[in-house]
Amino acid sequence: MSLAVEILISALLIIGGSFGLIGSFGLLKLREPMQRLHAPTKATTVGVGASLIAAALTLLWQTGSASWQGVMVAAFLFLTAPLSGLMLAKAHRHLSRPDLPPTGTKAPWAGETPPKP
Amino acid sequence: MLTYALPFAITCFALALILNLIRLATAPSMPDRILTVDTMVINVIALIVLYGVQTHATVVFDAALLLAMTGFISTIAFCKFLLRGGIIE
Amino acid sequence: MSRLFPHPMLSATLCLAWLLLAGSIALNSLLMAACLATLIPLATQAYWPSRPKIRHPLRLISYIALVLYDVILANIQVARIILFMPADQIKSAWITVPVDLPCPEAIALLAGTITLTPGTLTAEFSADNKALLIHALHAPDPDATRAEIKSRYETRLQRIFR
Known part of the structure; x- marks a missing residue:
């Protein structure tokens, strides 16, 4: 039993570390600014998520008491990753002004409406 | 087995932080720098948690929790500053 | 009841989040969670007038x-x-x-x-x-x-x- 738990925790730790490294490597490798946004918002989030599960399992296994703070850290990371991604995408678009496809409706994209006086 | 996997994960996140620092020094534009700092915050959270596992100190989980709750606000504030030239409207 | 709890889902989430943050179900944590679950929805009610209808x-x-x-x-x-x-x-x-x-x-x-x-x-x-x-x-x-x-x-x- 304890060997199985140890293998599970080790696998989670190795997966988490690799994904964290891949996300940061993607930041260096990808060429376009919008492509670079993809690397950390996904790979790093899952890397940290796997590490957090591993940490919580280790504590549960070694001390017998569950650590709920790890769950909260993971929840906050998953809630805030889309927010920072959205704001960074807006900043990129504000500075580089790429050609966007039409909205398909009558209204323009929200960032392109003139500010109300 | 855990004695090898834990240092491996810590090394991975430390290397990730070094890659982030290189990116921070060579970033071509302002949003890239903000993105890099955001990634660094996430990597630091992972490092803090793994340090807690290594030293059996559950106290550091609170530090990780605080960073997870407030780390994204700096990203949003920087982006807001780029978009509008001000943070508080 | 709906005036005291304008957003029942938000109240439940806040209560659960506080209990997870505190890491215990002692009486003081429960009291604090109940206070937060009542006060925060009341204070932010004016900025969130609509109510999402969750059917399932x-x-x-x-x-x-x-x-x-x-x-x-x-x-x-x-x-x-x-x-x-x-x-x-x-x-x-x-x-x-x-x-x-x-x-x-x-x-x-x-x-x-x-x-x-x-x-x-x-x-x-x-x-x-x-x-x-x-x-x-x-x-x-x-x-x-x-x-x-x-x-x-x-x-x-x-x-x-x-």
Whole structure:
């Protein structure tokens, strides 16, 4: 039993570390600014998520008491990753002004409406 | 087995932080720098948690929790500053 | 009752979050959780007048499980693109996704899901809340990506919120 738990925790730790490294490597490798946004918002989030599960399992296994703070850290990371991604995408678009496809409706994209006086 | 996997994960996140620092020094534009700092915050959270596992100190989980709750606000504030030239409207 | 608790779901979430933060179900934590769950919805009521109607809370849980499963798959995909695909072969694209969801909360949930799942990222919404602008990391076929988002996530959300 304890060997199985140890293998599970080790696998989670190795997966988490690799994904964290891949996300940061993607930041260096990808060429376009919008492509670079993809690397950390996904790979790093899952890397940290796997590490957090591993940490919580280790504590549960070694001390017998569950650590709920790890769950909260993971929840906050998953809630805030889309927010920072959205704001960074807006900043990129504000500075580089790429050609966007039409909205398909009558209204323009929200960032392109003139500010109300 | 855990004695090898834990240092491996810590090394991975430390290397990730070094890659982030290189990116921070060579970033071509302002949003890239903000993105890099955001990634660094996430990597630091992972490092803090793994340090807690290594030293059996559950106290550091609170530090990780605080960073997870407030780390994204700096990203949003920087982006807001780029978009509008001000943070508080 | 509905005047004391204008957002029952928000109250329940706050209560649960405080108990998880405190890490115990002692009496003092329960009292503090009850205070927060009552006061915060009352204080923020003026900024959130509408109430999302969730018809099937159980389906919401199965939706979250589906999204978590997709997040793992998405990460393996993105990791393979980062590691093995030459940088000049990655075909990024802007894609417009028309959405038909009844309330802002559902649209926010869809946008968050898109950001967390396979190689796509929500970048903007249209001024009338009828379309989302997403950026795909590697999308050789934008129509397939759009169809997958609509069939996999939007129809499920339409069944949950109404």
